[in-house]
Each structure stands twice: as C-alpha cells, then as structure tokens.
Amino acid sequence: MSFSAPLILAALLALPLLVWLLRAIPPRPERQVFGGMYFLRKLSTPKQQPVRTPPIILIVRLLAFAAIVIGLAGPKLGPQTDQTSGPMTLVFGDGWDAAQRWEERLDAARAAIAATDGEIRILTASNGELSPPLSPTAAARAFARLNPQPKLADWLAIREALAEVDTRIVLVPGGLSPDDEIGVGSLPPVTAYLPEGQTLALGAPRVTSDSIAVSLYRSRVDQASSHRVRALSRDGRTVSVTDVTFAPGEDTAEALFRLPLALRNEVSRLDVEGIRSAGATSLLGSSARRTLAGLVSTGSGTLREGGFYISKALEPSAEIIEAPIRELTNFDPGLIILDDVGTLRSDDRIALQSFLQDGGILVRFAGPDLLAGDSRSGDPLLPAPILGGERALGGALTWAEPQRVASINQDSPLGGLTLSEEIAVRRQVLTQPGADAEVWASLADGTPLITAARRGDGLVVLIHVSAAPTWSDLPVSGFFAALMQRLAALAETDIAADVNAAGEPLPARKLLSGRGALTDPPGDAAPLVPGEPLPSPGLYGDGANERAVNAYRLSQAPTAFTADLLPRGSRVLTVEDGPQRDLSPYFLAAALVLLMIDAIISLGRLPFFRAAAAGLALFVAVAPLSDASAQLRPPLPRKAVEAALELRFAYIRTGDPATDRLSEAGLRGLTAKAAERSSLEPAAPQAVDPDRDELSVYTLLYWPVRPGQEPPSDAALQRLEAYMASGGMLIIDTGDGGAPGRGGFLGSVLGRLDAPPLEPLPDDHVLLFSFYRLDDLWGRNATGRVWVETRGALDQRRDGVPSLIIAGRDWASAWALDAQGIPLKPPGPGGEGRREMAFRAGINMAMVAITGNYKADQADVEAMLDKLGEEAGGL
Structure with a gap:
C-alpha cells in the first residue's frame, strides 16, 4: 500500500490529545442558595453528576478520526509507481x-x-x-x-x-x-x-509404441502446483486430458497419454489448459504419428501362414496394410515387410529402392521363394548376397542338431532385448561371408540369424528364417513380438532429429503465434532449411513431409x-x-459510518421517534457514498442497458463511414425482415466499439473486415474472445467472395484472436434449417466457402450456438434497406432471388444465435423418431 499524501498521516500523532480531551471532566458547578428551596424539599429528584465519556463512544470517535486522517492521506493498493521526470x-x-x-x-x-x-x-x-x-x-x-x-x-x-x-x-x-x-x-x-x-513450458513430444509423452517444465519450484495437459486433434477437439502435479522443489513432470492407435494418430498438438502461450504448446507433425506397416504375404488367415504371426506381433504398435508393393508405396508406410518374396518385378524393385532411399525400413523373411528368387550380387534389397540352398539343422538326413538363438548384438538397434526362452532353429538361409552387413542376432554356432545394412537413408533387414514356425520356433516366441515391435519403433520418426534432417527446404504451412494459436504464414516466412537455425515455431511442409518446430527447444527446465x-x-x-486502487473513498465512508453510529449512541436517551429520524438520516447520507465508493464493478452504461432490455443486433464500428453506414443499413434490413416473417421483434441495431462497449448483451455481432482498416487492439480482441466464449455469435464478413483466413488483414486478425477451430459449412449444419431449409448461406457474393466452428468444438458448448462464422458473402450489402424499406445495393448475380436467399440466410443465423440448443437439437429429431419407431415396433 502507498499514499499520495503521506505527510497527512502525522495527524495520527494527535490521538493521545484527543483521548485526553474526550475523557476530560467538566468543572464543578458553584453552589448558590435559592430561597424557594424550602418549598421543594419534599420533592425527590435524582442527583446528576458529570461523568467521563463512555468507552464505546471514545473508541468509535478515535476510529472515526483515524479513518478520516488515513482517507485524506490518499491510500492506494497495488504496485507502487516510480514518479520521475525526464526521458x-x-x-x-x-x-x-x-x-x-x-x-x-x-x-x-x-x-x-x-x-x-x-x-x-x-x-x-x-x-x-x-x-x-x-x-x-x-x-x-x-x-x-x-x-x-x-x-x-x-x-x-x-x-x-x-x-x-x-x-x-x-x-x-x-x-x-x-x-x-x-x-x-x-x-x-x-x-x-x-x-x-511461474512460467510453464512443454518440451518436445515423444511417441512410443503405446503412448505419447511430453515433459512439462516450470521456472519456479517454491511450492506445489497442478496443471492439466491436453492432447488436441487438428480440428480442435480434445482427444485426451491428463493431470500433472509438481511437488515443492520439482521443476519437471511428465504428461503421459496412453491411447489406442487410432486416437494417437489424431493428436496434432499438446498444450497446458488455461495457458495461452507458444511455449506451453507442443506441435506434432505428421511424421510423429504412428507408423503404417505394409505387409506383402501369401496370406495371414491361418496358423500355417507367416503373415498371421507378423500381423499378431505388430498389432499393438502399428497399423498394418496388406497390398501389392506398388500400392503400398503410395500409402507412404514407414515399414514394409516381405514375407518370403523371391523374384521382384522391375517396377516393384524401383519402388522399393526409392522407399529405402527416402528413409523407409524393409524387412524380409526367408523361405523357399526367397531361395529360388533372383539373389544377384550387390542386390540393394538384401543386406548381403544369399548362398544357394538352405541350411538344414536336425532331421533324419543330417547329423547337425537344431541350433539355439544364442546372442543379440547390444550395440545394434535390438540392444536391450533379452532371450528369456530357448528358440530352436531348424532351417535357415546363409549369406555370403565377409559381406558388409551388420549382424544383429546370432545362433549358438555363430551363424547370423538377423542381418541388416544401410541403404540411403533407410535400412534393409533380413531375418534368416521363415515367418511361419516351420523353420524355427522364432514366430511363436515372445522374442518375435518384441523384435517386430522394435522394428516398428525404428520406423517411427525421431522428432528432434527429424526437424533437422529434412531433405530439402520445407515452406511454412502454419505458424505459431505468441499466444499459441496456429496462423497462416506471411508470404515472406522463412522455410525450414537443413543445417540452418530453426525458423519460427509452426508446421512446415505438407503430407508425410510435415515437420513441427516448437517454441521451447531445451530438454531442461527454464x-x-x-x-x-x-x-x-x-x-x-x-x-x-x-x-493501483484508490482506497480513500472506503476510509472516508467508514469514518462517516462511525460518526453516525456515535450520533445514534449519543441520542439513545431521546424519544424513539427522534432516534428513528436520526437512523433514517444516516441511511440517506451513507447509502449513496457507500454505493459509489465500495462498488466493485461500475454500472453498465446506458447503451448496454438498452441493449439488454430489448433484443438487438450489433455491428462493429470500423472507422470507415461508408462501411459503417452499410453495416447499419444491412442489420436494419435484417431486423425488419426477421420481425416481418417470424416472432422475433428486434429493436434497431447498434454500433459497438469492442475497446469500450459491453458486448455480452448482444446475441449477434456483425464485423465487416476490409483491407486498410485499423487493426483491433489486444484489449478489443480479448473482449471478442470473451463474447464468443459466453455464447455470442460473431459473423466476420470480408465481402470479397474469396477464401477467408488466407493471409492479408483477416489473417493478421485471426493470428491474434484465440478463435475456435473452423471447418467448411457442413451440408447438414443447423444454420441451414433453423428457420428456412437452405443449401448454403447465400449472400451478395456466391463464391468462397463459409467457415464455421467445428462440430467437435461445438459439442463442448452447452448453448449450441456457433461462436464464429467467417465468409466473404457481403451479407450487409444484400440486406441493406433504407428507412422506407428500399434496397440500397444491387442484389448481385441471380437478381432479387439472390437477395431473398440472403435474407433467409440471415434469419437462419439470427434464429440459431437466439435459440441455441433448441434449434441445434432439431438436427437429431428425425433419427430420434426413427429409433422410437423401431423400439415401438419391437414391443
């Protein structure tokens, strides 16, 4: 607390003097003889003696004096400002x-x-x-x-x-x-x-075979705190939420999302709930999704087929697609498995070589077909050339005993796997000795069981036995499942390394704002270039080459x-x-209340009606002051009160007189048509300034966005965010008929606005049948899509009102009517029929904005009736 006039507080030193004055005894009266006392002797009159001031009155008066002094000293609550002069x-x-x-x-x-x-x-x-x-x-x-x-x-x-x-x-x-x-x-x-x-930050996400993990860091560790980390899809839906707790002294905690494969593939970003910051947001590119595994096999339906064992081993950690080689490469899988495939056609061979050069992993199982196939020397689709014939271990015609899997190369990608069971190998293929291939696993006699070799950015792996349990016990062992899941994990993208290992410059597709919102990049946005410093956080590239660059890039707490x-x-x-908040009115009001209490106590001996009059005077004197000084929130302006008492539409004042006049005329025309055709009776529309006006009293807010406008302030955007969150409908109309949100002025606005996720207007959206049944939200312009809040985000809103609609339809020009109801603008292509459809679109939007859940629930009426009919028919 600080004081604007601290010297006045010196008056508090007079409190002891005030106590002495209040407790002083009046002088003793002089005694005078009165002759008439003879006749008054027999009257009984209580003798009154002067007394000291009662303690309760003394305390009240001292408190009132102290409150007056402190109030005049100008107490202020809040950060003290540094009053200086000069530059x-x-x-x-x-x-x-x-x-x-x-x-x-x-x-x-x-x-x-x-x-x-x-x-x-x-x-x-x-x-x-x-x-x-x-x-x-x-x-x-x-x-x-x-x-x-x-x-x-x-x-x-x-x-x-x-x-x-x-x-x-x-x-x-x-x-x-x-x-x-x-x-x-x-x-x-x-x-x-x-x-x-504290400042919170999310590290790089880590995708494992069954989960997504991310580290949450904080800058201060003096006390415990709890936070919620969300996993979100591309359309803004919350896929999963996990709670993270910091104990005192801890600066790092882990958020773990264990999700089924389908849900893991939907996650595109992680963030801390309630924290709008780029550092508290972690993006996942498409490369961080679970790997697709392509399988080429003669079958996977029975226990006699190798594809069955491969599919069962990979199911927990990958999504498997069975198709010919040329079709598999179109899906861009991370892993392709060839189950005993021998001779390859030239186009299949070219496709697999390209797949390896781009970083894919090719896994080949041995078998009769592989032995009979073309195993030319230097074949890039094998780690090493295969020797002719198979090696038989055990049986009636051989002296050799079946060999056991004996060792795993711990320096290989299989490091960490253990052999907890005996696995017998009865047949295997052999590769040419001395070949430049890595041995990942060996038999007891030292012959290789699993070999691998690098090919470009990819890897080719050969398992020297078949995928069916005819050659060995490997397919029916627990080690086989761990082996296949480890190979699938190799095909997963290492996100940290992947960002820096892009093969060529990737253009920016979406950039992350300081508040953690994804925005369209400007035309001069720097690309992601290998070997150079990372550009601004966001998403770079597209499709399978999409890479995520995050704002927080350290692996430790800040x-x-x-x-x-x-x-x-x-x-x-x-x-x-x-x-700072000025506390002077509070102290002065308290002083006045104390003085009135003192007056009431002092008047305690007066007749009752005088005390009641004093109490009434106290209420009349104190009520206005206490209401004005102690009110925590200022009263609503008269403009907002009028809008709250009557249904009104509003438009955002842009500062351009022509645009503002057109917006007013457009909403005036929509108001007139809505009152004429429905039970709605809106009052005249109003212009609002989001920097100053209260927006929550309006159900529908129209915002014409044009190039060259003054950009809205941060406070204005925050008011608009609060308006949308409280159930209001914001209609942004660019009026140009183009695709909204693609750069330009609107792109810069959306980049600063915490807007809900958007999607093109679905054919069965409530906006298309809330009053009229329409096939589109028609306007003066016919081109460009209408974008609305996604259903995933809308499902979490209890009122059912889409908070944001963006289009370039120029609705205001189609709705604009003068005071006599005459259109002010041509209707556009289609003549007056187009204007009529525009009015119907406006009435539909107004109905949804006002009725909310009631209109949204009508989308399910037909399905509900059908279900009730089925249940009735089954009784």
Missing part, C-alpha cells in the same frame, strides 16, 4: 514467456508511462530495436498494439541497444531469464517490474527472471494483480 527508456519483454501474465505486464508498462513527463523510447525484447522518442500518449498507443511473439527475448541485441542509452531505464521483462546475465555494465541502475508466478540478474542498486517492483 525514459522502457524495455518490455514481449516474448512467449510474457504471454501468461500479459495484461499485468501491460499495466506495469502503462503505470511507468503515466509516472513520467518526458520523452519515452520503447525497446521490445523480441527484436532489440529502439523506437524513436515518443510522447506518453503515443507510447501508450504503441503498447495497445503490442502482442506476444513466438520467441524469447534477444538479450544480445538488448545489451547492444542499451549500451547507447543515457536515460533512465525501466524494465518489464518476461518470465524467463537469459542464458547469462544482462550485463548492463556501466549503465545506471534500472527500475524493474519483476513478474510473479530459469525464472529474478532480481539477481539486475545491476547493483536497481529498484525492484512487483507486477501484481491489476493497477
């Missing part, structure tokens, strides 16, 4: 580590700006560039446009920029410290607003930014919850 350099951390408590940092920066009367230069930590000198007003406007960036502070650039600064330095850093000390050297001490709380990093003599303040 200032404000260093502001705008990396992803500042996103978790972004508004508090902005409040600290605004407080520092408000406390100075000189020029201000801003140095954002993400780029390390100093702005030109700004006035306090211009600096405040500049901060309104700032947003968290998907990277950490560039402290090297900051040190270089601060070396040329000779003004007072105010620092509002992010939550994480640099790799080394800031090193401001001979610069004067800084005033730093240090953040409270370090919090503390005062130890600051120069000696620096002043350290704390970023607390919200700006």
Whole structure:
C-alpha cells in the first residue's frame, strides 16, 4: 500500500490529545442558595453528576478520526509507481514467456508511462530495436498494439541497444531469464517490474509404441502446483486430458497419454489448459504419428501362414496394410515387410529402392521363394548376397542338431532385448561371408540369424528364417513380438532429429503465434532449411513431409527472471494483480459510518421517534457514498442497458463511414425482415466499439473486415474472445467472395484472436434449417466457402450456438434497406432471388444465435423418431 499524501498521516500523532480531551471532566458547578428551596424539599429528584465519556463512544470517535486522517492521506493498493521526470527508456519483454501474465505486464508498462513527463523510447525484447522518442500518449498507443511473439527475448541485441542509452531505464521483462546475465555494465541502475508466478513450458513430444509423452517444465519450484495437459486433434477437439502435479522443489513432470492407435494418430498438438502461450504448446507433425506397416504375404488367415504371426506381433504398435508393393508405396508406410518374396518385378524393385532411399525400413523373411528368387550380387534389397540352398539343422538326413538363438548384438538397434526362452532353429538361409552387413542376432554356432545394412537413408533387414514356425520356433516366441515391435519403433520418426534432417527446404504451412494459436504464414516466412537455425515455431511442409518446430527447444527446465540478474542498486517492483486502487473513498465512508453510529449512541436517551429520524438520516447520507465508493464493478452504461432490455443486433464500428453506414443499413434490413416473417421483434441495431462497449448483451455481432482498416487492439480482441466464449455469435464478413483466413488483414486478425477451430459449412449444419431449409448461406457474393466452428468444438458448448462464422458473402450489402424499406445495393448475380436467399440466410443465423440448443437439437429429431419407431415396433 502507498499514499499520495503521506505527510497527512502525522495527524495520527494527535490521538493521545484527543483521548485526553474526550475523557476530560467538566468543572464543578458553584453552589448558590435559592430561597424557594424550602418549598421543594419534599420533592425527590435524582442527583446528576458529570461523568467521563463512555468507552464505546471514545473508541468509535478515535476510529472515526483515524479513518478520516488515513482517507485524506490518499491510500492506494497495488504496485507502487516510480514518479520521475525526464526521458525514459522502457524495455518490455514481449516474448512467449510474457504471454501468461500479459495484461499485468501491460499495466506495469502503462503505470511507468503515466509516472513520467518526458520523452519515452520503447525497446521490445523480441527484436532489440529502439523506437524513436515518443510522447506518453503515443507510447501508450504503441503498447495497445503490442502482442506476444513466438520467441524469447534477444538479450544480445538488448545489451547492444542499451549500451547507447543515457536515460533512465525501466524494465518489464518476461518470465524467463537469459542464458547469462544482462550485463548492463556501466549503465545506471534500472527500475524493474519483476513478474510473479511461474512460467510453464512443454518440451518436445515423444511417441512410443503405446503412448505419447511430453515433459512439462516450470521456472519456479517454491511450492506445489497442478496443471492439466491436453492432447488436441487438428480440428480442435480434445482427444485426451491428463493431470500433472509438481511437488515443492520439482521443476519437471511428465504428461503421459496412453491411447489406442487410432486416437494417437489424431493428436496434432499438446498444450497446458488455461495457458495461452507458444511455449506451453507442443506441435506434432505428421511424421510423429504412428507408423503404417505394409505387409506383402501369401496370406495371414491361418496358423500355417507367416503373415498371421507378423500381423499378431505388430498389432499393438502399428497399423498394418496388406497390398501389392506398388500400392503400398503410395500409402507412404514407414515399414514394409516381405514375407518370403523371391523374384521382384522391375517396377516393384524401383519402388522399393526409392522407399529405402527416402528413409523407409524393409524387412524380409526367408523361405523357399526367397531361395529360388533372383539373389544377384550387390542386390540393394538384401543386406548381403544369399548362398544357394538352405541350411538344414536336425532331421533324419543330417547329423547337425537344431541350433539355439544364442546372442543379440547390444550395440545394434535390438540392444536391450533379452532371450528369456530357448528358440530352436531348424532351417535357415546363409549369406555370403565377409559381406558388409551388420549382424544383429546370432545362433549358438555363430551363424547370423538377423542381418541388416544401410541403404540411403533407410535400412534393409533380413531375418534368416521363415515367418511361419516351420523353420524355427522364432514366430511363436515372445522374442518375435518384441523384435517386430522394435522394428516398428525404428520406423517411427525421431522428432528432434527429424526437424533437422529434412531433405530439402520445407515452406511454412502454419505458424505459431505468441499466444499459441496456429496462423497462416506471411508470404515472406522463412522455410525450414537443413543445417540452418530453426525458423519460427509452426508446421512446415505438407503430407508425410510435415515437420513441427516448437517454441521451447531445451530438454531442461527454464530459469525464472529474478532480481539477481539486475545491476547493483536497481529498484525492484512487483507486477501484481491489476493497477493501483484508490482506497480513500472506503476510509472516508467508514469514518462517516462511525460518526453516525456515535450520533445514534449519543441520542439513545431521546424519544424513539427522534432516534428513528436520526437512523433514517444516516441511511440517506451513507447509502449513496457507500454505493459509489465500495462498488466493485461500475454500472453498465446506458447503451448496454438498452441493449439488454430489448433484443438487438450489433455491428462493429470500423472507422470507415461508408462501411459503417452499410453495416447499419444491412442489420436494419435484417431486423425488419426477421420481425416481418417470424416472432422475433428486434429493436434497431447498434454500433459497438469492442475497446469500450459491453458486448455480452448482444446475441449477434456483425464485423465487416476490409483491407486498410485499423487493426483491433489486444484489449478489443480479448473482449471478442470473451463474447464468443459466453455464447455470442460473431459473423466476420470480408465481402470479397474469396477464401477467408488466407493471409492479408483477416489473417493478421485471426493470428491474434484465440478463435475456435473452423471447418467448411457442413451440408447438414443447423444454420441451414433453423428457420428456412437452405443449401448454403447465400449472400451478395456466391463464391468462397463459409467457415464455421467445428462440430467437435461445438459439442463442448452447452448453448449450441456457433461462436464464429467467417465468409466473404457481403451479407450487409444484400440486406441493406433504407428507412422506407428500399434496397440500397444491387442484389448481385441471380437478381432479387439472390437477395431473398440472403435474407433467409440471415434469419437462419439470427434464429440459431437466439435459440441455441433448441434449434441445434432439431438436427437429431428425425433419427430420434426413427429409433422410437423401431423400439415401438419391437414391443
């Protein structure tokens, strides 16, 4: 707590004097003889003596005096501002580590700006560039446009920029410290607003044979904390959630998702629930999904066929596709298994060689067909040339005994597997001795059982026995299942290595914003280039070549930014919850209440009606002041009250007079048609400014987005996010008939807006039959798709109202009517029929926005009736 006039508190020293005055005894009255006392002797009158002030009144008056003094001293609750004069350099951390408590940092920066009367230069930590000198007003406007960036502070650039600064330095850093000390050297001490709380970060995900794991790190370990980590699909659906708990002193915990194969393949990102930060988001590219295993076999339906044993061994860890070789390579599997395949056609051979060069794993099992096939010297599809004939071990015509599997090369990819059972080998194929092949497993006599060799970026593996249990006991052993799952694991992508091992530059497909949202990349976005520093976090490439680059790239917990990093003599303040709150009205109101209590106690001997009048006067005097001073939330503006009392549609004011007039006319026309054709009776539409106006009182909000508009502030976007989360419907109309969200102004807005996942409007969406049955949400423009909130995300909303609709249909132009009901714009292709369909689309959207669940539930009526009919028929 701080005081704007602390010298007034010296009046509290007068409290002892006040106690002496209140407890003083009046002087004893003089005695005078009155002759008439003779006649009054027989009257009995109680003798009154002067007494001291009662203790309760003394306490009340002392408290009232103290409350008045403290109230006049101007007490304030919140972070103390640094009142100075002269120029200032404000260093502001705008990396992803500042996103978790972004508004508090902005409040600290605004407080520092408000406390100075000189020029201000801003140095954002993400780029390390100093702005030109700004006035306090211009600096405040500049901060309104700032947003968290998907990277950490560039402290090297900051040190270089601060070396040329000779003004007072105010620092509002992010939550994480640099790799080394800031090193401001001979610069004067800084005033730093240090953040409270911990900064969370997710490491690189790890995909195993049966789970997805990710490490959750935190920067502060002084107390226990619990968090929820979510696994999300591409359309924003929550696939799974797991709880992670940190004990005091722990900085790393693991989130483990054990999911069936189908669900594991759907996971595209992990994040920490409630934390909107690029560092608390971990992306998974397509290469991190479970590997497809292609199988070429003569059959897998019976116990006599090798494909049966291969399929059973791989089922827990891979998805198996049985098809010819040429078809398998089109699926881009990570693993192809040839069960006793001998001669290969030329096009199959070419396809397999290309598969190996691209990093695939080819596994071949021996058998009669492999021996009879073409085993030319130097065949790239075998680790080594095969010697003619098979080796028979045991039987009536041989002296040799069946051999046991004796050893596993622990330096090979099979390292860690153990032989806990005896596996007899009765037949095997032999490869040419001295060949350049790795031996992964051997028999007791030293002959190889499993050999392998590198081919390009891939690997070819030969198992010297058949996949059926005719040549050996291997297919019916537990070691066989572990062997096949280990080979499938080899085909899984090592995410950390995969990012740096891209064969060629991959263009950016989606980039991660500082708040953890995926956005369309700008045209000059840097690609992912092998051997060069990693670009901005996001998704690069497409299809099977999609690679994920994450914001947090360390394998250990980060370090919090503390005062130890600051120069000696620096002043350290704390970023607390919200700006300073003036407590003077509270203390003055309390003083008035205490004085009224004193008056009531003093009037206790008066007749009852006088005490009641005093109490009424107390209520009349105190009620307005206490309501104005102690109210935690200001009352709603009159504009919002009017909108809450009557149903109204609203549009966002863009600042362009022509666009705003068209939006007003469009909603006026939609309001008139809705009142004419339905039971809706909306009042006149209103224009709103999301920076200042209350949005929650409107059920439908229309936002025309045009190039060249002033970008919305971060506070405006947060209000829009809260509006959508509370059940409102936001309609964004670009009016150009193109594909929304593909860069440009709208792309920049969506990149900063925490919007729900979108999908093209389905044919059976509730928006198409809520009032009229339509095949599309028609507008003045006929081209471009309509994008709506995905059903997966909508299923989690209890009101059933799509929170976001984006299109380029120019609905306002089709709806626009003047005061006499005459259209203001041509209807577009299709004539007045097109305008009619546009009005029907608008009424449908309005119905869903207002009725919500009721209209959404109608989608299931037909199925429910059919089911009831079936049940009735079965009785």
